Amino acid sequence: MKIAHESCSGRLFRYLMFGAILTMTVRHCYGVTSKYIRKLEASADLPLDDEHVLSQGGYNTPEQVHLTQGDHDGRAVIVSWVTPSEPGSSVVNYGTSKGQYEHSANGSITSYKFYDYTSGFIHHCVLSDLEYGTTYFYKLGTGNSTREFSFTTPPRVNQDSSYIFGIIGDLGQTYDSLKTLEHYLGSKGQTVLYVGDLSYADHYPYDSNVRWDTWGRLVEPSTAYQPWIWTAGNHEIEYLPQIGEVELFKPYRQRYHVPHTSSGSLSPLWYSIKRASAYIIVLSSYSSYAKYTPQWNWLQKELPKVKRHETPWLIVLMHTPLYNSNSYHYMEGESMRVQFEPWFVKFKVDIVFAGHVHAYERTHRVSNVLYDIENNNCVPVYDKSAPMYVTIGDGGNIEGIAGNFRDPQPAYSAYREASFGHALLDIKNRTHAYYSWHRNQDGKAVVADSFWLSNRHHGKWEEHTNFGLPRRRKLPLKL
Numbered sequence: 001m002k003i004a005h006e007s008c009s010g011r012l013f014r015y016l017m018f019g020a021i022l023t024m025t026v027r028h029c030y031g032v033t034s035k036y037i038r039k040l041e042a043s044a045d046l047p048l049d050d051e052h053v054l055s056q057g058g059y060n061t062p063e064q065v066h067l068t069q070g071d072h073d074g075r076a077v078i079v080s081w082v083t084p085s086e087p088g089s090s091v092v093n094y095g096t097s098k099g100q101y102e103h104s105a106n107g108s109i110t111s112y113k114f115y116d117y118t119s120g121f122i123h124h125c126v127l128s129d130l131e132y133g134t135t136y137f138y139k140l141g142t143g144n145s146t147r148e149f150s151f152t153t154p155p156r157v158n159q160d161s162s163y164i165f166g167i168i169g170d171l172g173q174t175y176d177s178l179k180t181l182e183h184y185l186g187s188k189g190q191t192v193l194y195v196g197d198l199s200y201a202d203h204y205p206y207d208s209n210v211r212w213d214t215w216g217r218l219v220e221p222s223t224a225y226q227p228w229i230w231t232a233g234n235h236e237i238e239y240l241p242q243i244g245e246v247e248l249f250k251p252y253r254q255r256y257h258v259p260h261t262s263s264g265s266l267s268p269l270w271y272s273i274k275r276a277s278a279y280i281i282v283l284s285s286y287s288s289y290a291k292y293t294p295q296w297n298w299l300q301k302e303l304p305k306v307k308r309h310e311t312p313w314l315i316v317l318m319h320t321p322l323y324n325s326n327s328y329h330y331m332e333g334e335s336m337r338v339q340f341e342p343w344f345v346k347f348k349v350d351i352v353f354a355g356h357v358h359a360y361e362r363t364h365r366v367s368n369v370l371y372d373i374e375n376n377n378c379v380p381v382y383d384k385s386a387p388m389y390v391t392i393g394d395g396g397n398i399e400g401i402a403g404n405f406r407d408p409q410p411a412y413s414a415y416r417e418a419s420f421g422h423a424l425l426d427i428k429n430r431t432h433a434y435y436s437w438h439r440n441q442d443g444k445a446v447v448a449d450s451f452w453l454s455n456r457h458h459g460k461w462e463e464h465t466n467f468g469l470p471r472r473r474k475l476p477l478k479l
């Protein structure tokens with residue numbers, strides 16, 4: 001047999017190619033840090049006279065209209081709004097045909113003071129016993145000051161009910177926030193999972209609550225038409241003892257009601273809902289979660305209640321990420337991770353969404369539950385029962401981008417990027433969901449990270465990213 005002799009330059013070329021492939025493989029195994037950075041400086045808040053934050057309509061017209069789920073199963077909606085000048089009517093007229101409102105419900109009115117600010121009249125009204133998968137039209141206000149909107153209820157709670165969730169965090173009210181919101185409005189998202197830090201009113205002297213009003217108007221084009229599932233962040237705490245404001249989460253709790261009692265929670269800061277094929281658990285990073293505290297007790301009882309044959313997708317929302325390789329807020333979630341991560345693994349949570357860090361990051365399925373202080377097993381390992389952790393505090397608020405990732409990128413981190421944006425979780429059925437993160441880019445939403453997700457309870461396969469990663473099972477056990 002004749003053996004062809006390879007030239008020196010040919011061998012060199014092969015070695016170089018092998019080296020390049022090896023380098024790319026190692027880099028992919030250990031995650032991707034996107035070099036894409038649109039800009040680092042924070043953009044300004046929208047001015048008070050910007051059209052997106054101005055009051056709509058004439059005298060005492062309902063404004064800041066927002067919806068959230070009103071019960072545990074998705075057959076109720078809480079409609080909330082503000083009348084700026086006088087109480088007005090707290091009635092919601094609604095029905096399944098536009099302009100024909102055969103039903104009505106009576107709400108309640110509240111208002112609050114925060115230092116030198118007095119709120120408008122805040123209305124909350126629960127619409128109950130709605131039909132699944134039905135579009136409802138509703139009308140607020142009286143006389144010449146009425147406004148009309150609509151929403152669509154989710155499909156019946158069922159393991160194969162498909163549904164598209166949007167995920168937004170740390171939005172604020174800047175020009176970047178507006179871009180994120182407009183990009184989400186152009187998507188097919190049906191309900192937003194909001195992971196905390198809403199208005200950033202506390203950026204202003206004495207937490208000027210005027211900025212809560214402007215935020216309510218900014219997001220109304222979405223919140224009046226679909227529920228946002230609320231999570232509280234640190235910017236909602238608003239603890240200012242120097243001016244006598246010591247009631248934690250006061251403006252947030254006055255303005256954003258949630259159905260916490262329907263899941264047996266004593267606090268609106270942690271609760272759960274079922275929606276389509278998803279079971280959503282909302283936790284509070286800024287309330288006690290140590291053993292035997294109310295939140296710990298509630299979650300301990302809550303997780304075993306989830307029937308995965310009914311709601312296969314188990315999703316947890318919180319504000320402070322448990323896994324974060326950004327220098328900003330590094331390890332702030334560590335104490336909650338120690339407390340709750342073993343439960344997340346035991347009950348096979350699919351995804352944990354968090355905000356707080358103003359950048360994007362997604363992890364592999366990892367856990368760090370073996371460590372017992374003395375055994376040195378303190379490095380996250382690949383764990384197919386573990387959730388995927390997504391940090392998405394990249395809504396675009398006034399504090400700017402968190403562009404300082406730790407180097408090198410830790411092995412648990414699959415993809416990270418210092419850009420603003422939003423995500424979509426498109427649940428197809430009991431086994432498959434398609435997740436995508438959309439960065440803000442030149443006025444467009446561009447998919448920068450996406451993958452098919454395998455349900456932890458029903459799924460029979462491991463996920464692949466779209467970055468050519470090998471099966472994650474092949475990641476080293478000790479990362």
Ligand SMILES: [Fe+2]
Pocket residue numbers: 170197233234235319355356357
């Ligand atoms: Fe935060």
